[in-house]
Amino acid sequence: MSQQDDSELVARLKAGDQAAYAQLVNDHAARIYRLALRMMGNETDAEDVLQETFLSAFKSIDNFEERASLSTWLYRIATNAALMRLRRKEPELVSVEEPVERDDGDLLPRQFFDFCCLPEEDFLRAEARAEMLRAIDELPATLRSVFILRDVEGLSTEETAAALDLSISAVKSRLMRARLKLRERLATYFSQGPVIPETRQ
């Protein structure tokens, strides 16, 4: 949605127009739910984050200054809500401090299995899809949020930076760390060969 369409909707929202509230929900709920589900890894928490996002957006619409689009603003509220919730549930995974941006050894690739040329059906198996989702769930939350906004939701680096209140270079660096971790994990997974459903426990 363009910034101009936003302005008209924002004016109606600020005037307390119920139909405008409903439009905001209709326009953005599916996207916010998707983000919440990827961040939280389960439907119950995702629904809580979804509700919290819109409750909090309605409450603070008067403070919305239109520096970002409504969509980026909602992503920001949703990511914060998800991170708060994750921090309560898994404090060890969500550092309150900025993660140290260093070239830590565990980013160096170790698994060199070239899975690019596997048959396409190997990537479509339910088992492979489940592994891909588990891999996202196990990323540290601060890397997960960048990866989801940038590579799953398709936001630009600039939009991701605005949504997460990060610098462009922090977005790039976290994205790279997330991608390398996921690549490492998928390379390990695919190097073990496809899991044939019949043989699984």
Place this chain on the structure above:
Amino acid sequence: MSTVHLQHEHNRETCRQYLESLGDYVEGTLAAELCREIEAHMAVCDNCRIVVNTLAKTITLYRQMPSPELPNAVRERLFAVLDLTPYYRPGPESEDEPTR
């Protein structure tokens, strides 16, 4: 220390240096000169070539992952929580689709 070992150590250091540019490289936003350097390195370093290819593949796989839908029941509860029930209209979701 053998020459082979030294050569290996040298390569590891070079690989490490290129690691942080790989994001821009796979996005196609890296400066041309650095691209050429990386490509020259990949021509002699199988590991880096594989890392670049599988990194790009990883990104593609996630971008192609099917999006979970917003179930109507969740949408309906959201409208209720927001006191917007009169505005609720069910979306065109398929029944009982798993969302993940």
